[in-house]
Amino acid sequence: MKNYLIKIFLLIALLPVIITAQPKPYVLLVSFDGFRWDYLNRNITPNLDMVIKNGVRASSLRPVFPSKTFPNHISIITGMYAENHGIIFNKFEDVDTKEVYQLSDKDAVRNPKWYKGEAFWETAKKNNIVTASFYWPGSELYDVNRRPTYYKKYMHNFPYKKRIDGVIDWLKLPQSKRPHFITLYFHDTDTYGHKYGPNSHEINISIKRLDSLVGYLNNELSKIRMKDSINIIFVSDHGMTEISDKKIVSIKNILYGLNYKFGGIKPLAMIEPNEKDFELIYEKLKRNQQHFKLYRKNDLPRYYHFNKNKNIYSLLLVAEHGWSIINDVKTIDLSKHSDKGNHGFDNNNMDMHGVFLATGPCFKSGYSVGTLWNIDVYPMLCKIFNIPPSPSIDGKLERIEFLLK
Ligand code: AMP
Ligand code: ZN
Ligand code: ZN
Numbered sequence: 001m002k003n004y005l006i007k008i009f010l011l012i013a014l015l016p017v018i019i020t021a022q023p024k025p026y027v028l029l030v031s032f033d034g035f036r037w038d039y040l041n042r043n044i045t046p047n048l049d050m051v052i053k054n055g056v057r058a059s060s061l062r063p064v065f066p067s068k069t070f071p072n073h074i075s076i077i078t079g080m081y082a083e084n085h086g087i088i089f090n091k092f093e094d095v096d097t098k099e100v101y102q103l104s105d106k107d108a109v110r111n112p113k114w115y116k117g118e119a120f121w122e123t124a125k126k127n128n129i130v131t132a133s134f135y136w137p138g139s140e141l142y143d144v145n146r147r148p149t150y151y152k153k154y155m156h157n158f159p160y161k162k163r164i165d166g167v168i169d170w171l172k173l174p175q176s177k178r179p180h181f182i183t184l185y186f187h188d189t190d191t192y193g194h195k196y197g198p199n200s201h202e203i204n205i206s207i208k209r210l211d212s213l214v215g216y217l218n219n220e221l222s223k224i225r226m227k228d229s230i231n232i233i234f235v236s237d238h239g240m241t242e243i244s245d246k247k248i249v250s251i252k253n254i255l256y257g258l259n260y261k262f263g264g265i266k267p268l269a270m271i272e273p274n275e276k277d278f279e280l281i282y283e284k285l286k287r288n289q290q291h292f293k294l295y296r297k298n299d300l301p302r303y304y305h306f307n308k309n310k311n312i313y314s315l316l317l318v319a320e321h322g323w324s325i326i327n328d329v330k331t332i333d334l335s336k337h338s339d340k341g342n343h344g345f346d347n348n349n350m351d352m353h354g355v356f357l358a359t360g361p362c363f364k365s366g367y368s369v370g371t372l373w374n375i376d377v378y379p380m381l382c383k384i385f386n387i388p389p390s391p392s393i394d395g396k397l398e399r400i401e402f403l404l405k
Pocket of ligand 2: 033034069190237238
């Protein structure tokens with residue numbers, strides 16, 4: 001009798017909580033690597049057009065600087081600039097220990113010490129939310145508390161439909177085990193954008209291929225009756241622009257015979273001169289400043305948010321749009337620079353902007369907005385799940401929360 005009375009008392013006390021408690025949302029975050037914002041305007045994406053009709057479309061998604069894959073996926077998932085989350089390039093060295101981080105090195109990519117930000121799946125885990133990732137840079141860390149509950153080891157050629165099937169299998173798990181936040185990644189538009197350029201026939205085929213995968217995803221979600229209850233956010237990490245083997249600056253030609261360390265990526269080079277040659281190297285680069293801009297680390301414009309990190313070298317060279325900076329002697333081997341497209345340039349240039357679309361019960365319908373910043377996606381995810389964001393983020397909820405119902 002006493003137990004019975006206690007139960008009734010508890011039920012009455014908790015009634016307001018039970019009534020107002022919202023069901024925990026489901027969110028699928030899909031990344032189409034290198035999908036430039038204007039690929040949606042080519043009239044070849046019927047399935048994404050339906051997403052636009054029923055959900056939210058931003059005119060573009062602004063990447064962080066440098067507009068490369070790993071820095072930006074980590075920015076989206078942590079809400080931080082690259083200088084703060086630590087993954088400043090796809091490849092860089094720790095200037096103290098000389099260890100190298102690079103995306104082709106599985107051990108480095110899984111080593112938690114490189115990642116200074118808190119990924120959304122970590123924030124979710126602290127709040128008892130089950131998460132999963134069918135690929136995302138930084139999702140495979142050795143530390144179980146810093147990776148999603150379920151994750152996959154990256155396999156570049158793993159078939160696209162099977163990635164979607166994997167997501168569906170997770171969503172079919174019993175309630176207590178089912179992830180509420182899932183990431184999914186496709187490299188296609190990046191690969192074809194590099195090889196053939198953003199204005200090629202081949203990139204249009206790639207865009208169509210991704211769009212038809214959206215159709216497949218919708219069908220599979222309908223089959224498990226989750227199509228209307230899941231929120232799907234489509235993003236890309238950056239855009240793409242045409243490059244040419246006639247627009248190449250060779251640093252070795254300029255600094256021949258001098259000692260320096262070279263790092264970075266073609267549109268953005270970092271140079272650490274040998275201490276005694278510092279001023280000479282600076283002067284030589286300044287005198288030859290054509291088709292790139294030279295900055296001392298601390299003079300890089302603040303809008304790039306790219307100088308606070310110790311692993312950024314002392315001198316930075318930002319290529320003019322469409323140009324490449326290499327450390328080979330220019331005339332020797334141009335064949336290995338035969339790509340037709342690249343990214344990594346000034347992140348404010350529209351060619352570097354990606355896409356943002358979202359649909360589902362949390363999002364407004366038929367709502368079109370201006371450019372969003374990718375560092376604001378993380379605080380938006382926290383808002384959707386009603387959990388506190390990590391305190392050290394750069395993203396701002398007020399720049400994005402108007403998308404939510
Ligand atoms: P990039 O165009 O150099 O910025 O990098 C794009 C490449 O990153 C893709 O072609 C993938 O091969 C690679 N990539 C994407 N996600 C991962 C991951 N989770 N692990 C390792 N490599 C990845
Ligand atoms: Zn990318
Ligand atoms: Zn790329």
